[in-house]
Amino acid sequence: MIYRSLFPRDLMAELDRLLRDTQQNFHFSPTIRGIARGGFPAMNVGGTPQSVELYAFAPGIEPSTLDVQIEKGVLTIAGERQRQKPAEDATVHIDERFEGRFRRVVTLPDDIDPNAVDAKYTDGVLRISVGRKQSAQPRRITIQ
Amino acid sequence: MSDNTLVKKQNARDEAALLPPVDVIEDASGITLYADLPGVPKEKLTLQVEADTLTIEGEIDLDMPGGIEASHAEVSLPRYRRVFTLSKELDASKVAAEFSQGVLKLSIPKAAHAQPRKIEVQVM
Missing domain, CATH: 2.60.40.790 (Immunoglobulin-like)
Incomplete structure (x- = not known):
């Protein structure tokens, strides 16, 4: 399930949602296990x-x-x-x-x-x- | 269309590549970077540090039988590339790398002058 972004001004999240919506709309009958x-x-x-x-x-x-x-x-x-x-004193920058x-x-x-x-x-x-x-x-x- | 589009892309940097997912963790001694590069054998992995730019590149080499026809592809390009800018307190000359089962682990230590040290507060 894909939800609308909670932060509508987050452009990248909006683009991601748009892309997924488009993908779903192009699959008129997706398989039962989804895309x-x-x-x-x-x-x-x-x-x-x-x-x-x-x-x-x-x-x-x-x-x-x-x-x-x-x-x-x-x-x-x-x-x-x-x-x-990660160790307790470590900072995760990218995950x-x-x-x-x-x-x-x-x-x-x-x-x-x-x-x-x-x-x-x-x-x-x-x-x-x-x-x-x-x-x-x-043969x-x-x-x- | 301008004439520029006719110029052939010869530089490897211009070739389309997949962006491998990474984890970056920092602790007092330095930065540890993990990158997922599945399908890349050790000899086709290239790591480069140039000034303050770290480049990770890998070529996918799968063992495929002859006459194979793809029917579904999620990994659609044969190479990975990702570039990071290092900050100056990191010691790029002491980067240590391990690569196993498609996971790259890079340890970039902090330069000696940038190591944490406790600053005593004098009470006057």
Whole structure:
């Protein structure tokens, strides 16, 4: 839910609201999970004839605490990013990095094989590669 | 349209880049900066201090299979850049950097003359 700014003279906040409103208005029928853009972790999704590739940009997370699940064609990435508490005499000048629990849900195409999943975490990016079913892969048909 | 628009942008500084989110925390000894640069390998991270300007730049390098077609992209540019102006009490020659799992930690100490010291108040 996006609220109107409490400080209408804050131009940047107003611009941000305007941008979100415009985005929502352009999606005449957004997905049931809302407009996913802007969530944590940011995600890029692509595909090849053999697999579906998902990249989740989740830096600074212990890979063992990441929870990746596939259930009924829905992929869920969940976890928590903890920040070191600043010392008591310290001053926080800028505070932009995400902190806390997160969960992102992605619907996968119908032709994926839930048993052929491979997940790797390198340089703060979680790469999930989901294979497609053999039967769904393109085949050349020989003419008799 | 003026002729200027035809001039090719050759300087790396002019290339479009993502703005990485940062945390900046100051304590008595100096400033600690954390920046999120996911997807940047260590060898493609560039840190530069020039006069009082600190530049953080990183190139994203993802391992992608051949023939991949993007269907949804939230990270739409392959590089990050962010520039900060340091203040003069910081000692730019002693910046220490750590980079792991896409998180950069920069420690910028305060110059010795700028370290806090208690000022005694004399009672006359």
